[in-house]
Amino acid sequence: MSSTIDVTTLADLLRRAAKAEILPRFRRLRSDDVRAKSEATDLVTEADLQAERMIKAEAATLWPDAVFIGEESVAADPALLAKLEGADLAIVVDPVDGTFNFASGIPAFGVMASVVSKGETVAGIIYDPMGDDWVIGEKGSGAWLRRPDGEAERLYVAAPVALEEMVGMASTGFLPKPQRREILANLAKVRFLANYRCAAHEYRAFACGHVHYLMYNKLMPWDHLAGTLLSIEAGAHAARFDGSSYLPHHTAGGLLIAPDKESWGILRREVFTI
Incomplete structure (x- = not known):
């Protein structure tokens, strides 16, 4: 369902980027590693920038025909966001979601990616670096909690309540x-x-x-x-x-x-x- 992008390979890339560029910086950021963007609580860190750089570079090699839409890439070039609507194939990445938490030393942050094909989201991945697992799925195939050892558990939303x-x-x-x-x-x-x-x-x-x-x-x-x-x-x-x-x-x-x-x-x- 995810066109020419292998979702397992993309999920592994997010994990490797987290281990190489994000986790080594957690609770070890210097003052010059953290900068404000639109406001004091809208932050970018060296972990965001370096993780996205790694993901973008490897994605370009693996899937050269895909448009890469990363949060920090769009911050540097806002015009890039407009390319998403007309793209035949795109990878959308948030290298560190929860940057405020990450910069504050709070262990609630993640790495997210989605695959968009002809205007439709066809795959999604949320990697938790602290728990070292993914919530991952492709359109029509369910949502799954997957672990690096191959264990997988199908996910379902809560039952409705009052x-x-x-x-x-x-x-x-x-x-x-x-x-x-x-x-x-x-x-x-x-x-x-x-x-x-x-x-x-x-x-x-x-x-x-x-x-x-x-x-x-x-x-x-x-x-x-x-x-x-x-x-x-x-x-x-x-x-x-x-x-x-x-x-x-x-x-x-x-x-x-x-x-x-x-x-x-x-x-x-x-x-x-x-």
């Missing part, structure tokens, strides 16, 4: 203030709200059946393509706030993911009234 029993994640920081106030008040209707500041681990928690909803407003492809595909492959209903499908070129319109369409509708109506 609104007041729902536990989940919502990223409200990019909402306009009036909407943020309303939604934060509405979230009193659910059982529990969390935010790991790391989409990689939030998507893993959802696909593994530990939480009942995810909500995001800002949609950058390296943050959400892999996780959304994996969530759907694990049985979820995912859509933008207007009910439309989330596609690789979308960067706005919000995203809400729930165990089924009925739960999605309840959350949209009662909580995420955007």
